[in-house]
Amino acid sequence: MTLDDERQLIAAACRILAARGLAPGYLGHVSLRVDSERLLIRCRGPLERGLAWTTPDDVRLVDFDGAPGAEGELDGWTAPNELPLHSEVLRTRPDVGAVVHAHPPAVVAADLAGLGVRPIIGAYDIPGARLAAGGVPVYGRGVLVRNQKLAAEMVTAMAGRPVVILRGHGLTSAGTGVRDAVLNAIAVDQIAQLSLAVVSAGGVLKDLPAEDMAELPDLGGAFNHETAWRHELARLR
Numbered sequence: 001m002t003l004d005d006e007r008q009l010i011a012a013a014c015r016i017l018a019a020r021g022l023a024p025g026y027l028g029h030v031s032l033r034v035d036s037e038r039l040l041i042r043c044r045g046p047l048e049r050g051l052a053w054t055t056p057d058d059v060r061l062v063d064f065d066g067a068p069g070a071e072g073e074l075d076g077w078t079a080p081n082e083l084p085l086h087s088e089v090l091r092t093r094p095d096v097g098a099v100v101h102a103h104p105p106a107v108v109a110a111d112l113a114g115l116g117v118r119p120i121i122g123a124y125d126i127p128g129a130r131l132a133a134g135g136v137p138v139y140g141r142g143v144l145v146r147n148q149k150l151a152a153e154m155v156t157a158m159a160g161r162p163v164v165i166l167r168g169h170g171l172t173s174a175g176t177g178v179r180d181a182v183l184n185a186i187a188v189d190q191i192a193q194l195s196l197a198v199v200s201a202g203g204v205l206k207d208l209p210a211e212d213m214a215e216l217p218d219l220g221g222a223f224n225h226e227t228a229w230r231h232e233l234a235r236l237r
């Protein structure tokens with residue numbers, strides 16, 4: 001993929017997060033590792049309107065400390081205050097290629113309600129069930145992750161998992177690429193929405209029985225990721 005292809009991919013990811021209700025305002029960003037010192041990240045431009053209207057132009061090349069990654073990259077655009085949230089994950093986890101940070105209301109509400117994100121579902125969403133069964137930890141501080149110290153705290157709380165909930169704030173999701181990171185975030189948001197619906201209806205959350213979890217097949221990356229991503233892109237149109 002060229003840098004321009006990657007800018008398009010990240011812009012689509014931002015629009016998908018907004019369309020799915022994970023980034024209802026203008027806060028949140030998606031990043032992608034380019035090399036050992038630089039990343040592409042959704043920045044804020046002169047005509048900022050929110051994630052739903054992200055264009056490839058809003059995706060800029062910066063280094064891990066926020067300096068322009070090439071000449072002119074930050075002319076007219078500002079890197080996010082929470083850039084350290086992205087760079088610290090990429091710096092400390094070689095398995096991660098892309099990072100999503102968003103403020104999904106359902107995830108924030110489910111955490112504040114003490115529900116967390118648990119493996120309450122089965123075949124409803126198999127990748128989501130596996131993700132929840134492996135654990136979705138919580139970073140318990142509602143701070144703006146604007147420096148390396150806070151980002152390191154968040155990475156410690158994340159404990160190598162794909163997603164960490166940021167209390168009173170949102171979530172950080174990691175993946176080998178942009179698609180994985182976005183789909184992981186959507187899966188967690190879906191479980192949070194279901195959890196709130198169950199509790200609102202007077203129900204009690206129960207984890208899926210272990211024997212049912214063990215019975216869930218791995219449908220493979222092509223189905224889980226390529227089809228799911230085409231679906232997300234198609235929803236935008």
Ligand SMILES: [Zn+2]
Nearest residue numbers: 027082169170
């Ligand atoms: Zn934030």
